[in-house]
């Protein structure tokens with residue numbers, strides 16, 4: 001009959017797809033779609049995220065303004081969203097450039113910025129800043145760290161951990177809280193800063 005698939009007329013060259021072939025292509029298609037989705041999800045996970053809280057790259061603020069505030073307050077800039085402190089450091093101090101210059105911001109010959117993780121490397125307490133001593137002092141077991149987060153005393157195994165940082169095109173400090181840099185060793189105290197007043201925590 002004219003027009004009937006598989007006989008004559010315009011449908012005469014249409015070949016019915018075998019059930020096995022159809023199933024094979026369906027399987028290949030769904031597998032490829034699944035792999036593609038997984039790949040995109042993995043890329044999204046690995047790709048640095050900007051401005052989404054701890055675990056992302058975070059814009060903390062203008063580098064020059066941060067330095068001014070740290071110097072005028074004589075205290076690190078606390079940035080709770082990133083669980084970090086920004087401290088001012090001096091690349092001209094002997095050994096400082098070698099220890100910190102690669103991963104932290106250098107603004108000029110005597111000024112830089114460094115992002116320090118607020119968590120104590122002993123057992124993980126949040127370490128507050130002690131204004132009177134100008135040190136970080138952990139209330140949990142008495143570990144203490146100088147102004148740059150370097151180990152001074154107590155049970156902590158090392159100085160406070162850090163995050164890499166950079167300055168973006170707008171002059172703002174960007175800290176990557178997805179990457180944790182292990183703090184300097186107990187003997188890696190290049191600042192050699194003595195306490196500048198009464199302690200907040202007994203050693």
Ligand code: FES
Nearest residue numbers: 120122123138141
């Ligand atoms: S957690 Fe800070 S000294 Fe133990």
